[in-house]
Amino acid sequence: MNSYTIPAALAATLSTATLAQDGKGTAAPPVCNACDALSLSNFSFSQEINFFNLQNTNVTQFLSTIEWQTPIQDLSASLTLPVYTDGSTGTGMLDLGLSWVALHKPVSFVDTLSLALDLKLPTDSAGFGGDGVNPVLGTWTDGGTPVEGLHWNAGMNWEFNTDGDYIPVFGGFTTEDIANVEGGLDYKLLDTLAVGANYNFWYLDNGSNVNTIGPALQWTPCSNASLGFNCDIPFSNNNAPQLDLIVGFSAQIKF
Secondary structure: OOOOHHHHHHHHHHHHHHHHHHOOOOOOOOOOHHHHHOOHHHEEEEEEEEEEEEOOOEEEEEEEEEEEEOOOOOEEEEEEEEEEEOOOEEEOOEEEEEEEEEEEEEEOOEEEEEEEEEEEEOOOOOOOOOOOOEEEEEEEEEEEOOOOOEEEEEEEEEEOOOOOEEEHHHOEEEOOOEEEEEEEEEEEOOOOEEEEEEEEEEEEOOOOEEEEEEEEEEEEEEOOEEEEEEEEEEEEEEOOOOEEEEEEEEEEEEO
């Protein structure tokens, strides 16, 4: 290091400080970490509409979700408000969730492995939920296949039902614990269009269960927006005969 480097740097620093104090210079504004964390680019909004065709009635479900990428790497938070209508209309239990991508590329055919913890809060009206706080534990994974453009995904969650929840798949209000296992394949036909198939298994801890399978479609017109469609057809059940069909639509916007 040259002998004049440190004194020169010190002089430049003192000169900048003097100019700032004299009003003849301006110092760089401090970085606002809180502002960066709350930048709109960290937020996304999605809306889902699901139509449940039951033998005795029809239920429409509206799910409005705001997701936030937190300053902690791979940790996101979400807030989902469900609204139901089955002749009467009301809100379901407010879902406050955290999702953490625990692993990236643990093996060649797995892209990510995520863990999730949700709390369903008693904010329901018109009987579309219970009066307790229901914890929900979940996991999710996805990856590629040797076939170019073909991807897979799978996940599951378990809801510990403390005082009831409204589950349209089983015809409405239940006090049983609820499990959902899902999986899917999607194939990219075009850069903006993918087709696929979904499988769902719903289970109550009294033994009631429903299996559904059906096609799915996703259109991504631009990098920050997507539209989706799915149709889930029940093909077997145990003590849960009410469900005939589920048709769903979704839209997501990332700011």
